[in-house]
Amino acid sequence: MSSSRPDKIAIAVMADAPVPGFAMTRLIPTIGAHAAATLQERLTDRAVTHALAAATGPVTLWGAPNSGHDTFLTMVANRPITLRAQPGGDRGARTHAAVAKGPTLVIGTDCPALAPVHLRAAARIMNEGAQVVLIPSETGGYVLIGLRAPEPTLFQGIPWGTPKVLAETRARIIAKGLLLNELPPLWNLETEEDLARLEREVPELSLTASE
Numbered sequence: 001m002s003s004s005r006p007d008k009i010a011i012a013v014m015a016d017a018p019v020p021g022f023a024m025t026r027l028i029p030t031i032g033a034h035a036a037a038t039l040q041e042r043l044t045d046r047a048v049t050h051a052l053a054a055a056t057g058p059v060t061l062w063g064a065p066n067s068g069h070d071t072f073l074t075m076v077a078n079r080p081i082t083l084r085a086q087p088g089g090d091r092g093a094r095t096h097a098a099v100a101k102g103p104t105l106v107i108g109t110d111c112p113a114l115a116p117v118h119l120r121a122a123a124r125i126m127n128e129g130a131q132v133v134l135i136p137s138e139t140g141g142y143v144l145i146g147l148r149a150p151e152p153t154l155f156q157g158i159p160w161g162t163p164k165v166l167a168e169t170r171a172r173i174i175a176k177g178l179l180l181n182e183l184p185p186l187w188n189l190e191t192e193e194d195l196a197r198l199e200r201e202v203p204e205l206s207l208t209a210s211e
Helices: 023-031 035-054 070-078 091-098 116-127 164-174 192-200
Strands: 010-016 058-063 083-086 104-107 132-136 142-148 180-182
Touching: 010 091, 010 116, 023 035, 023 104, 023 192, 035 058, 035 070, 058 070, 058 091, 070 083, 091 104, 104 116, 116 132, 116 142, 132 164, 142 164, 164 180
Parallel strands: 010 058, 010 104, 058 083, 132 180
Antiparallel strands: 104 142, 132 142
């Protein structure tokens, strides 16, 4: 593999449509369904913007529950990205679909701290030989997984939404003998405390920011 001409590493952005009652459900008790949907729209825009800025390879926006929401259609009309609908099944099935066509970094939209520098670092690690790259979350999951080739067993039967996700994924990577590299953990947006952190660290995304 030539270090002067690294492989293109695609980025898949997994995004919920900003629909009240569907988006950012963990935050609805704190901020309400409509505010949660507004925040989801801002987070999706940020994730796509950062994926494009990283310039590691083609960017695909995977929308759920389908790809027909106006927010998704506007993004694909105005930016050089591909739009696809997330398939049925759990988070593992959807993530596996996103990596089915070659080296890919898969991210969500709920990590405001994830920046182009992290995406470029993950792509560089893959180009240096890692078969899997992870950026853990501070709550026991991960905010990015990168794979050089599809590995469906990494996603089957994982206890999604629990603090066991990262440990179980690591165990499976080790069991398969895959070369893993990890970057330092980042925080994601799940709780009222995280909203306060958003206000401090990413004020342009906060709900008090101008529309």
